[in-house]
Amino acid sequence: MTTTSSTADKADVLDCGHTATPDTVGTGSVIDPRTGATSCYPCSDERERVAMTRATTFVAYVSTDGDALTTWPGGHLATIDPADTRQTGRRTYTPSGGMWTRYVWHATDLDGGRWIGVNGGPGLVIGVHRLRVCTWxxxxxxxxxxxxxxxxxxxxxxxxxxxxxxxxxxxxxxxxxxxxxxxxxxxxxxxxxx
Structure with a gap:
């Protein structure tokens, strides 16, 4: 999904049937790059939650306080395990000799699916993949x-x-x-x- 902000009139109705969501810059809407359809942030968040239930890999964001996986506008996708919210990250080396802080996040989505991903810390984008563990x-x-x-x-x-x-x-x-x-x-x- 591509997110845009503009100063368009709030009365403009998006393809989802709602008006654009007000944000700090103007009004925000999400544009689907495949279809060009526009939607408000809550409708986009709901579509992302549904897409996550069918995916084995997914791109999300770690919230700034490190307790949830979110969409770009901040919609809740999954809850990060409490043990991971207190992590300080591990310094690790890249193949070229550079150094970065590596955070490993485990999360549970709204349907009980388990996810894992690695990124540079809270507030950043993360690619997660579904853990195929016993659901018992x-x-x-x-x-x-x-x-x-x-x-x-x-x-x-x-x-x-x-x-x-x-x-x-x-x-x-x-x-x-x-x-x-x-x-x-x-x-x-x-x-x-x-």
């Missing part, structure tokens, strides 16, 4: 909420594209619920990130 939720039993199994997925479930299970939990969902799963082909397994 395990209970701590000590009052804390459930968490992901985090083992490498080897079986696809029936629920959707990202309904994946490790070998142990694939057997368990069949025993408990009668849900059948199919083993992922070897080529797919090689491309999965644990």
């Amino acid at each position: 939720q395990t209970e701590f039993g000590n009052g804390r909420g459930p968490r992901y199994c985090h083992r490498r997925a080897t079986h696809a479930g029936q629920g959707g594209a990202f309904d994946l299970y490790c070998r142990t939990h694939a057997r368990q969902v069949f025993d408990l619920y009668g849900w059948t799963t199919t083993a992922l082909p070897p080529r797919a397994l090689a491309s999965l990130t644990a």
Whole structure:
């Protein structure tokens, strides 16, 4: 998406059916580079959230306080893990001998999908990719909420594209619920990130 700001009249209706979103410069709108369609920031944010649910890689921004992945206008896409919000980054060397500070971010989107990406710090653009971990939720039993199994997925479930299970939990969902799963082909397994 391409974002623009102009001093156009607020009464102008965009292709999404809304007027342009006011911002600090004038009025802001988003232009789809493929179709040329214009939309306000909230409609654009919603389209980005939907696109993220179908993607395996995605480009977003880390919020300036480091607690969320956002769209360019600042719409919430995913929540960054609390442990990553306190990181100070690691100094690392580039192949040419330069040095930069590297931040690794783990995040959970609104549908429970797990993401990981690396960038130069809060407030900057980041390319993230979906983690293909077992989606089985395990209970701590000590009052804390459930968490992901985090083992490498080897079986696809029936629920959707990202309904994946490790070998142990694939057997368990069949025993408990009668849900059948199919083993992922070897080529797919090689491309999965644990």
